[in-house]
Amino acid sequence: MIKYYTLAAFSFLSCNFLSAQNAATPNAGFENWTHVTSSASYDDANSWNDLNSTTAGLGAVTCYKATAAGDFHSGAAALKLVTKSVFGTIANGICTTGAINTSTQSLSGGIAFTMRPDSIVGWYKSTPAGADHGFVQLLLTGTSDTDTIGYVKFNTPAAAVNVYTRFSAAMVYKSTNPVTNSQWLVSSSLGHTGQVVNSTIFVDDLDLIFNSTGIREQQISSFSTGPNPATNNFYVYNPQQSNAHIELYEITGKRIMRQQLVNSTNTIDLSGFFAGLYFYSIFDEKGAALNSGKLIIQK
Secondary structure: OOOOOOOOOOOOOOHHHHHHHHHHOOOOOOOOEEEEEOOOEEEEEOOOEEOHHHHHHHOOOOEEEEOOOOOOOOOOOEEEEEOEEEOOEEEOOEEEOOEEEOOOOEEEOOEEOOOOOOEEEEEEEEEOOOOOOOEEEEEEEOOOOOOEEEEEEEEOOOOOEEEEEEEEEEOEEOOOOOOOEEEEEEEOOOOOOOOOOOOEEEEEEEEEEOEOOOOOEOOOOOOEEEOOOEOOEEEEEOOOOOOEEEEEEOOOOOEEEEEEEOOOEEEEEOOOOOOEEEEEEEEEOOOOEEEEEEEEEOO
């Protein structure tokens, strides 16, 4: 069973595939929020849960709608979480698609989901305090919360990351049992010990990567790609000739290439790259992610 975090520490794509993927990660770009005015004012990300309803009245908002220039990767908003002190108790800034039980200080439930993604991707920046750091995790369960099928956790570095940086992390599957539930959790601090006040994380454009055959990535838009693995050339097919570009990343997240996709068939020259595993993302003219995947280069 995966340890939950407490209040105190708190190819081509079918329409059905796209719907299932989006269902696992609602409001993935954190564009949609609800403003709440009660004993205190705060914003809650639609389809996600946080601690604001509990802590805001005590003078500590831990989840924010980030709209300042540079605080979102695409669109007009992102998720910002800050670790706060609430009457001497340190509370992580958390945001989750699960249900938060402040009485038992645990998470449960999530969103019905039956697929097996290969990895998670997204964009983040962070300012840790002390030796603290934040994380993004996805938990896939079976018939009960204790039946862990798959799990992935990306930890942000202990050093500050001041500009949005792409991350990716592979799912680790522990069971062949069917997946029935998914639960995202984003936190500004470590688990139930070691958290430090003012640790901050920004997250935007979460996504799931699927590997259908081990050769070709499933797509999340009208774009298609291939071959994969590739040797000297990788092709991006853009039949609608949309205004878009592709970026290629090393496994560390460092961007090593950017190319406009102006034709219906676009050739990506790989002759200057070493053999190995890379990641790519396709973006529209506003910087919104349209498509992501893994690319294997063979020599």
